[in-house]
Amino acid sequence: MRKRHLIRIRRRGLPHPAPGRIVFLLLRKAAAGIASILSLPALKPVVLTITAVFLLLAAVPYGVSLLSKGDADSGGMEERADFQPAELPDTVDLYRTEAERVETVDFEDYVKGVVSGEVPSEFHREALKAQAVAARTYSAARIIKAREGGNPQAHPSAPLCDSTHCQVYRSPEELEELKGEGWMDKGWKKISSAVEATEGQLLYYKGRLVEQALFHSSSGGKTENSEDVFASAYPYLVSVDSPYETQATHRNEKNSFSMEEFSEKIKTAYPQKDFGSVTASSIYVESRSQGGRVDEMKIGSAILSGRQVREALGLPSANFTVEASENTV
Known part of the structure; x- marks a missing residue:
């Protein structure tokens, strides 16, 4: 019987998710900073400070505000001369992947459908409201980007x-x-109420709409610098500790592969690479990003990025450790 060599890779939480999936936490009286709500009356913008903080991939830096077109309350207001409000559409054209068709949906109803699709209704009402603001901001930014440069190649319609x-x-x-x-009767009504309570609210950074209002289910304890994930750096998306995820679903998971299966998956995914002989001693992490994700990994005589390994093995994260021995990795 052929001896089975196992590759065991332990994921340390979801990394930087696919677009639209970076951690989003609403904290009460957080020490990291203060978020603001800005309402727009008929003539000029005003800002109302509240004791709440959004954590979006990073501790929110000074200058990030939660803005709305609703009426402002009468206290603690200040003018924002640099504010450039984004116009929200009444409806959104949405590509339905299974039906392979475009459907026009009321914009705020779309936000309700996103919150329902992304998070459980059992979440605290404030968490649902935070998710609604993130979803609305993300959507608005994508719509504006499409107007200026066209729809994404993945769904050009x-x-x-x-x-x-x-x-x-x-x-x-x-x-x-x-x-x-x-x-x-319960979940939909709860989510609808949370979305309606934040209607029109968007996230802005220094008066401009946040381009990447991303979120994910688990960061593995630390978020990532945007420049280590995307081609561009965003000043409000920086690496910070996220100690609030000790019970996160994906914090600790393991994947095992036979040596033959591991080698086949890697070599099939990157046939242009010369891996040579892949043994336990030749499989190890060479470097990590500031957020803890694998930056480079040695496999045989070749080097792959953490993202390449993740994609080849079907892992949901590049934040993993590799333990190698004579028979297992």
């Missing part, structure tokens, strides 16, 4: 889709079929 490529969206009919009529 619409600026947004209903999958994790953008944000997961579920219609009320789909949710009722998926979760049941009882959920619609």
Whole structure:
């Protein structure tokens, strides 16, 4: 019988997700900073400070504000001369991946469908409200980008889709079929109420709409610098500790592969690479990013990025450790 060599890779939480999936936490009285709500009356913008903080891949830096077109309360206001409000559409064209067609959806109903598709309704109301602001901001930025440069290549007929490529969206009919009529009476009403409570609210950085209002389910304890994930650096997306995820679903997971299977997956994914003989002693992490993700990994005589390894093995994260011995890795 052929001896089985196992490759065991331990994931330390989801890294930087596919677009639209970076950590989003709402903290009460957080020491990291203060978020602001800006409302727009008929003549000029005003800002109302509140004791709440959004954590979006990073501790929110000074200058990030939560802005709205609603009426402002009468206290603690100041003018923002640099504010450039984004116009929200009444409807959004949405590419439905399974049906392979474009559907026009009321914009705020779309936000409700995204919150329902991305997070459980059991979440605290404030968390649902935070998710709504993130989803609305992300959508608005993608729509504006599409107007200026065209729709994404993945779905050229619409600026947004209903999958994790953008944000997961579920219609009320789909949710009722998926979760049941009882959920619609409670879960849908709870999410709808949270979305309606934040209607029109968007995230801005130094007066401009946040381009990357991303979120994910787990960071593995530390978020990532945007420049280590994307081609561009965003000053509000920097690496910070995220100690609030000790019970996160994906914090500690393991994947095992036989040596033959591991080698085959890697070599098939990157046939242009010369790996030579792949043995346990030739499989190790060479470097990591500031956020802890694998930057470079040695496999045989070749070097791959953490993202390449992740994609080749079908892992949801590049934040993993590799333990090698004579028979297992």
